[in-house]
Amino acid sequence: AxxxxLEVLRMEELAxxxxxxxxxxTQLGNIYHYQDKLDDALGMFKRALRLYRRFRGDEHVDVAEALSSVGNVRRKKGELDRAIAxxxxxxxxYCQLVGEDHEDVARVLENMAGVLTDQGRGAEAMAM
Known part of the structure; x- marks a missing residue:
């Protein structure tokens, strides 16, 4: 895959x-993340984030998803402060764009609680 x-990406760059x-x-970032190629994953997610911001604007669910993906890689690399940011x-x-009861909000809260737990801040994680 x-x-x-990569072939599609090269063709689309030309087009x-x-x-x-x-x-x-984003898909390549997911593949690299799964393969533990974290620097490659981070590069792909950052690229996707730049493109989404440029063509969708700063306030779009695709931007939020890309930020979350960058956070996932930062967490796996042990960069917990950067992940939580x-x-x-x-x-x-997500709260502004889809509302507080949306599954994307729940997923990112779960990720935030995981980082807090990783940092030894379990009580804060439980409060989420």
């Missing part, structure tokens, strides 16, 4: 279709 996504490039970058921004955006 990775090779096919100049940024939303497809953003979506393919991304999750907090994603949480804020």
């Amino acid at each position: 990775e090779e096919k996504y 100049g279709t940024p939303m497809i490039m953003a979506n393919v970058s 991304k999750y907090e921004k994603a949480h804020e955006m």
